[in-house]
Amino acid sequence: MNMSRPARALRHAAVTMSLLGSALATTPAVLPAQWSTVYEQFYLQAPHNWQFRTHYAHADRLFNAFDFGHAILYETLWRFPDKPAEELEVRRYDQLVKRVLPKPPRLPLEEGAIEPKYAQLAPEAKVMFDWAHLLHRQLYDVLADERLDWPRKDAEVARLLTYYRTRPELAFSRKPKTMALMQEQSYSLAFRKKYPKFNGLIWGYHWLQMGLYEPFMVGRTVEEKQAGVRATVTRFWQMLQDAPRSLPHQMPMTVVVAPRFAERYPEAAIIFDNLHSMHDVVSDILTNPAVPRSRKRAEILLAAQRYRDDTTEVMSVPAWRVMSEHMGAENMGGPAVGFLPALPIPSVTYGAVMRHDAQSGAMIGFGYGSAIGDAHAGHNMVAMPATPVKGAAADPHAGHAVPTASDSAQVAALVAGFHEALAQGDSTAALALLTPDVVIVESGAVESLAEYRAHHLPADVAFARAVKAERAPRQVTVAGDVAYSVATWASRGPLEARAADAAGAELIVARHTAAGWRIAAIHWSAPRPR
Template sequence: MTSPRLMVFRAFACGSLAVLSSCGGARTYEQSYSRDRDNWSFRDRYPAADRLFNAFDYGHAILSETLVRHPTDAARRLEGPVYRQLTCGVLRHPPRVPLEERAVGPMYGTAFPEAVATFEWAHMLHRQIYDVIATEAFSTDERDDRVAAALRYYRTRPDLALSAAPKSMSLMEGQPYSLAFRHTAPKFNGLIWSYHWLQMALYDALLGAPDPPTRQEVVARDVERFMRMTTEAGKYAPTVMPMSAAVAPVFTERYPEAAAIFDNLHSLHDVVSDILASPRVPSGEKRAAILTALARYRDATAFTTTREEWLSMSRDMGGVDTTSVGASSADCR
């Protein structure tokens, strides 16, 4: 049953927009991953890391849902009980299978189905590329062909595919709502950046290791580094947005288009959180602002920057301190 509150919210969101797609039923439809012989090879070989990705999906969904459902109280909830639930519960015992984002965030999913579909489609590309790279038998040429095929498949959905053109910083940081989320919920923002760090770091871990046992070791090392970022109130979490060229230089060099798409994905996550968190975007205008942001990130000509600028921007952002220390669960007692 739809709660009265949800109905009010939905009527409100639908009454105020120019594009009526979700109000009479969304125009986006779901599409599965491309069937390949390497499907699920990352999950088979690196189950601990794969399960963390499921936990990340949950974390993104609960974040958006909290911002939508509790607009006046979101920061307190996110920095307190939700952060604790994620770092002490979900990330320590991550789900075995990917979650239905609309089940975790029903209000968010109802109001912004295009955002949910865009993120799901990009996450599918992430997973397909992990599968390709995790299949050790591939020679480099074959691997390059398969990554190119995954990108072609991704682009068969121009309504969902993010641009491979590097975007200028002004798209993320120069809008009226920019930085609202990281200012209201800095600890939670650091947690999201830790997710994005691990997602990129694993590509270089896999690409740099010469044989399967070493791959297991470096993947485990990065998972441990990630877990450390979730301890001591996020003290070790990234303090700048992790960008591909800094976190995964080998991957970025070899697969620049995929790297730019993932940077766009991760910065779009931040932008959607900013729009939802910002009091400067009234609730009746949030949907229009999110649809505009989605369109800009799909568009290969809007807010672009040069490859050189993008690379130097990424390097300025820097990596993170990844000195390895065992993760402690002290904060969860």
């Protein structure tokens, strides 16, 4: 009987799982107490299934290699905790980069056959990863299906996300999680410190997984999309040339690597950022000897619970965007589309730690998780002041603390919060972010706070609610108690039955006050449509 490739893959997976089940049946009696009942669930049936594999096979096969790499990593960390770092940094790394990635498997692998001991340790976490990876592959299929126009693609993405949420015991939260879960636990940073090259490879995987969405968002023809996918894959290979220096120095965030995808499908982008963050957490738990072997399963399950719930270490979507941007595109490998021939030069040491406020996205600390080479030796996590120095609160002009990365992030979060308030129609929240003596320069007029409230504010709220404005990456400069934010913007959409197409620049001046950073002046260079 002839079988299709997907059918043969399913049959192979079923046989593998059957053999694995037989092997587990002979294990000591202690294991059933650790085992949790889980079940397999496959693609949501749709005409677009396997479109990406059919038309972009060279990229699709890399994901099979990535799955192999993740499985080998967890199995090695769990089974051989006492082996020297060279086991992963040299032997396994070379196996992946020189043998597996150049000739990746043609079809997805059964990871349980590669990581049987880890699968026994934490099957719940393994299936969480599998379920999210399945969502990844189905979204590629939707975007790769040239028979679907954008409204139908949007509908299919929504249908897939609904399908994903039918497994709440497996689904990552749709709310962004702070970096505290990944970088501020007792076991955090162990993996990136001990295995910087392999950690960088994992981050490179995540860069490509997110980056391959972007060519489909910007390509206008099949040829442009094909060329974009090839360029993104080539960029990934470029990252491997001088590991770990050439690999991402920070965990790639979707907002930065694939900004158009994150803008159009924020729920999916958030799920994938949470997925990639938990990958790091599991690596840290397995690596850190401070977590006894008897506690590793419990810690992994606790982390999995935190990444599934909608309450633990949650931040707002605007704060997630600000945090991602201020981690630095240059530190994540750069964007997946429109990059320059040379790799970007990171602005932080490898594995730098950035802490932030959960609500605003503003960083409140900065340090280094690990170092590469003698030039960075000795750097450890450094606490930075989260509040103004004594005296600044009582007198807004008494002398703010020396500007830090925290200040620029707070100013960026302030500006993002102002635009978000306008878009939500919350004029009270928007006005609360302005100083009493604010100056608004707009449409050829200069207005005070009272004049702005009475005149242009209602029109700005109406415009922000009706029309989607896209802003270029924001530049923030801090000089003592004053900071300014510069960005360009473009908008397109209906407004009162007319097209609202406009473009311009925005300059916002912020001042540090007793209440923190507040907007003291705004200048929009292009008039708003009336």
